[in-house]
Every structure is written in structure tokens, then in C-alpha cells.
Amino acid sequence: MDISNETYGPDHKAGYVSIIGKPNVGKSTLMNQLVGERLSIITSKAQTTRHRIMGILNGVHDGQEFQLVYSDTPGIIKPQYRLHESMMSFVRGSLEDADVILFVTDIFEKYDENDVIERLQKTQTPVLLLINKIDLATPEQVEEKIQYWNENFKSEAIIPISALTDINIKHVFKAIVSRLPVHPPYFPKDELTDRPERFFASEIIREKIFLNYKKEVPYSCEVIITGFKEKDDIIVVQSEILVERATQRAILLGEGGKMIKKTGIMAREELERFFGKKVFLEQYVKVEPDWRTKERALKRFGYEE
Numbered sequence: 001m002d003i004s005n006e007t008y009g010p011d012h013k014a015g016y017v018s019i020i021g022k023p024n025v026g027k028s029t030l031m032n033q034l035v036g037e038r039l040s041i042i043t044s045k046a047q048t049t050r051h052r053i054m055g056i057l058n059g060v061h062d063g064q065e066f067q068l069v070y071s072d073t074p075g076i077i078k079p080q081y082r083l084h085e086s087m088m089s090f091v092r093g094s095l096e097d098a099d100v101i102l103f104v105t106d107i108f109e110k111y112d113e114n115d116v117i118e119r120l121q122k123t124q125t126p127v128l129l130l131i132n133k134i135d136l137a138t139p140e141q142v143e144e145k146i147q148y149w150n151e152n153f154k155s156e157a158i159i160p161i162s163a164l165t166d167i168n169i170k171h172v173f174k175a176i177v178s179r180l181p182v183h184p185p186y187f188p189k190d191e192l193t194d195r196p197e198r199f200f201a202s203e204i205i206r207e208k209i210f211l212n213y214k215k216e217v218p219y220s221c222e223v224i225i226t227g228f229k230e231k232d233d234i235i236v237v238q239s240e241i242l243v244e245r246a247t248q249r250a251i252l253l254g255e256g257g258k259m260i261k262k263t264g265i266m267a268r269e270e271l272e273r274f275f276g277k278k279v280f281l282e283q284y285v286k287v288e289p290d291w292r293t294k295e296r297a298l299k300r301f302g303y304e305e
Contacts, residue, residue, distance in 0.1 A: 013180040014067040015099030030163035031072040067185040129155040135162040
């Protein structure tokens with residue numbers, strides 16, 4: 001990306017900040033809060049984030065310009081499909097180029113974050129351990145959790161937070177900026193993310209599928225944007241929703257197409273909020289057998305190099 005024409009001071013700070021942790025601990029909510037924009041899917045279901053999503057924040061702190069490049073990553077899991085293996089490769093990549101790592105835990109986690117800890121034990125990168133969802137806990141529970149992590153994990157700082165209610169988020173921001181290296185910006189200053197508009201359109205539709213369907217169906221779905229045409233007064237979005245089996249297609253459509261219509265209305269409303277313009281959304285549901293295990297399919301959907 002060309003930033004050669006931009007001007008910045010000799011003490012400009014810039015760095016990559018990777019947000020990692022187990023599924024459903026609030027990583028996406030945290031990134032959206034830190035960036036100030038809704039870039040990542042947020043649902044109560046685990047494993048909703050499949051890609052590495054970057055959110056870019058520019059500003060001035062204590063008279064010093066900075067650029068933070070946040071990475072929201074998939075929750076760390078034991079892979080069961082080729083898709084899961086690809087998701088974990090995004091996590092590995094985010095750890096390799098990180099200048100600061102945010103290790104997000106849940107106040108109610110039962111001390112089973114070993115999968116995450118294993119990945120962090122060899123890193124030389126500063127790690128900030130964030131205990132999330134403290135708005136749901138008592139002060140005694142928070143203190144107990146802080147004591148546990150002090151005894152069991154070596155980090156630069158332990159910060160109890162609530163990503164949902166903005167508790168201690170400013171403290172996290174200051175802790176990050178203080179650890180950034182002096183470096184020119186990596187991206188143009190007017191960019192918010194490294195992802196194209198089509199990506200966010202597909203993520204918004206996928207989020208509504210997670211909200212409206214239960215069990216295996218959301219995890220078996222992939223959303224492909226086959227058309228994205230922006231006109232003066234409207235954006236026309238054409239999408240394909242892929243499932244693995246015909247029975248899943250029937251569930252997704254619902255009786256008389258009622259469920260897919262409901263999902264489409266919710267997605268269109270969210271797309272209009274995101275893009276700030278009227279949206280016409282077309283949806284087609286297709287069967288792509290066992291796409292989560294096929295290398296060719298995963299490459300086509302952007303999961304593999």
C-alpha cells in the first residue's frame with residue numbers, strides 16, 4: 001500500500017496488536033470497542049470469527065502520533081476440519097507479526113486456557129492479559145482471578161475489563177500505546193481495515209445466520225458475495241449461501257422460504273447501517289458437499305493461500 005506521500009513525525013509509533021484467546025471470551029467485542037467501529041461478528045455462539053480481521057486506529061496520544069493495527073483472530077480450538085486448521089493458521093500468523101499481544105480470558109473460564117498458553121510460552125512479544133466480562137462478576141471473583149493469573153502466567157500486565165460496558169478499555173489502550181515501537185504507519189491514515197467491502201457484506205449475512213439458526217447449520221454455512229454494485233442511491237448485493245447437505249438447505253430456507261426471508265431482512269438492515277446507504281440484497285442457497293474439508297473449496301473462499 002502506498003503511503004509515500006503521507007507526512008508523519010520522526011517519533012511516529014505504529015504496530016500490530018493481536019487479540020487472541022479461546023472461543024467466545026469477547027475478542028470481537030473488544031476489537032470493535034478499541035477501534036470504535038463494528039468490524040467483527042458478535043454473537044453468543046463460539047467460533048463465529050473464521051478469518052483474521054484487521055481494524056486500523058490512527059490518532060495522537062500524549063503528543064505522539066500512532067497507528068494501531070488490531071487483529072481479531074479465531075478462537076483457539078483443537079482442529080476437527082480442514083477449515084479449523086486454516087483458522088488456526090490465521091492465529092499463528094497474527095502471533096508472528098505482533099508487536100503487542102492481548103490475551104483475552106473470561107472471568108468464568110474454568111482454567112482451561114492451555115491451548116492458548118502453549119502458543120504464548122515461546123513468544124518474546126509483550127503480552128497483556130485481559131480478564132473480560134468483569135461486569136458480571138463480584139469484586140471477590142475478580143481478585144481471585146487476578147491472583148490465579150499472577151501465579152500461573154507471566155505477562156506484562158493483568159487488566160480486568162468489560163469489553164461490553166467499556167470498563168478499563170482506556171487503560172488497555174494506554175498500555176498498548178506505551179509498548180508500540182517507533183515506526184512509520186503501515187497503512188494510509190484514512191483506512192479503517194484491510195478487508196474489502198464484499199468481505200464485510202458476507203460477514204454481516206453470516207452473522208444473521210448464526211443468530212437465526214441452531215446447532216450445526218450456522219457452522220456448515222459459508223457466504224459468498226457474487227455481486228456488489230454501488231450506485232448513487234443504492235448498493236446491489238448478490239450473495240450465495242453454501243451449505244453441506246440438502247437437509248441443511250431446507251432448514252435454512254424454512255417453510256415457504258420464511259426463515260431465509262427473515263434472515264435477509266435482518267442482514268439488509270445491518271448492511272444499510274454499515275454502509276450508510278440503501279441496500280438491495282439477493283440471496284441464493286446452494287449445496288456444496290463437505291466444503292469444510294476440501295482444500296480447493298477453502299482456497300476459493302479465502303481460507304488458504
